[in-house]
Amino acid sequence: MSSTNNVGIILPDKIYKNMSNMTPDVRCMLNLFEKAAKHNNIRLCYLTLNRIRPDKRTVEAFIMVGNEFVFKEVVRPKVIYSRIIDYSPICQAHIKSLLESGITVFNRPNYDVEKYTIHQLLEINNLLKKHLPYTLPLTLQSLKLMMNKYNSLILKPNYGEKGMGAMKLDRSGKYWSLSYKLSGELDVRHEYFINSFPSILLSRIKERKYIIQETIPLATYMGSPFDMRVSVQKNIEGNFTVTGIMCKVAKQNDFLTNGAQGSSTYLIKKILPETNIITSPSKLRKNIFSISLGIAHYLDHQFPHLADLGFDIGVTKDGVPYFIECNFISDYLGGIIANGKLLAEEWSSVFTTPIDYAKYLLDKMD
Template sequence: MKMKNSRRIGIILPSEKYEKLSKKPDPDIKKMVSLYEKAAMKHNSSLCFFRIHDLKRGKKVIKGFVKANQGYKLRKVPIPPVIYKRIGHSRHDLPLLQSLRGEGKILFNFYKNNHKYNMWKIVKLNKFLAKHQPDTKMANKRTVREMLKKYKSLMIKPNRGEVGRGIMKIQQKASGKWCLYYKNNNKWKKKYFKNKLPKLLLNRIKKPHLVQETIDLAAYHGKPFDLRVSVQKNQLRKWQVSAIFVKVAKDGQFLTNMGQGATAYTLQQILKSHPSLTLEKIEKKIKTFAIKLAKHIASHKKNMADFGFDIGVSKQGIPYLIEVNHISDYPAFSIKNGKLLNREWKKVFTTPIDYACSFLS
């Protein structure tokens, strides 16, 4: 039976994931879309997968992948009435996305600015949440020097960036000297200095960067960890915590990004034998904190349906917001060789479809 377009949801994928749906699908992408499809079938709905640049202003149809008897086939279909965006966008895409909304399409995860410092300022507007952010400034020669006087360890990160690329760290050593940790040709390097800031650092912060105090993260077997907390709108159009992924840094490293070699665990795996942090207390604290964050940020960004918060937990069990991800790459955490690594992570794929289906006629 042919599915009516009024019951179809559009999913905008990154190009690399879209390409893996053609020919012989990548097993991890195949698993991801099968979870989406099963959720849609539950609501008597179907899906169409396409890229952001497949959309053309004024066009009523789109070429995208739809489920066929065997795998996924490219088909021309009317642009779906509800579109769930699973990719970031640039300012050049804004007129196109705005035109879709002007035509009456419902578009989720549409925003105008996801710069890290802008997010920090939004969160700072809430007195409670502001206490759970690291001290942060836009990086320049003056602000870096000011922060070095206040803290013994700092993080320098691009104002826009993903998977930990371009992040540097400055740490004071016992000798009183400072050490700048940075990556060059994918290898970590060190540069020591005392008073004069390294030229390499000054050159990098000519482009917009943040300078932040370093949160003394809790550790797992001596390796720092933080949490990716998925907060999504559900079928009742309420915010819920769909999953918590724990990202544990590689041996000898301080970055917990999956793209930098971190490993994903469940919170239960990490805290079951932790000497000072108990699962029940931390889980409740994190969920309450994450929901407050989502509600507050969504009051400033009306079209968001999905946040991936990077939340650090101090050694005293205090949660700190490290970063707000508008688009979270959940397959990187939860799927390997075509299999879901943990059943409790399934919700990050089914909840968006449940929410989107609540808008279908």
């Protein structure tokens, strides 16, 4: 295979450092990458950002030889797929130097991924705005304002993932209930109050930035709320397409749908007959595709080189979609792969489509 067909994949340090002793789930993911690479007649080179130098024509990387990943020096790839989130000045300066040397880096981590920043960008668009929950930066003043306006609120860190630190407020008569979890616990705790805010709430918003949102009345499956991780990626033709929809169902008596918080993942077609959604499956699919592709195209004009996005989308029982948050890498290993196997074959495209897009970029260089 010609060295001009090399495509780089920048891996997170945790995965890269364990390439010789990777978990079965990571092995499954890399096998899917390799399957797409073989189909497109390209060779994948797994590396870290700091190993790529604009003034050097070779790079040390892991490549698949037979069924094993071997560390060796190869010709530096012209196209690189970034699977890291890092918008530090050092990272940005390094990527800029690579771009100036003629290397194409897509899905590059050059954006501020704070939740409120993305919300503000989408709020400018009148078509997208109606699919956003009302949201404010969390202060004691905005907290009181929102409690006067809504009966249920979600409080979550402005920057964070996996649902860690999220809280929920619900009004019941003159009382409010605060639902939350302690670090490392999966069980929900509750505190009730009238006027004085619980100390856990005050300490958390003092330690880090939070946002506060109206609670979306999520559709339910077997009585538990669920939302969807919608994978939107650029394909072999360079166009955004929806490559996967994963329903994340909260465990019983929980308000969080994150996999790390104990939720379960299902195909939408498997659970739809037992949800409380009253709209037709075809209309629901159309609504989800429309809002997801609309957001992807809009963000694509804000940030250069986006190609691999995962949106958390909630729907009401009437099938109305709401944007919850954006993930700048679409896959969801904990929900898609278990014990080294895909939970559903149709989710394989979440991993293969970015490799197809890399082929598209390579062909454009010829």
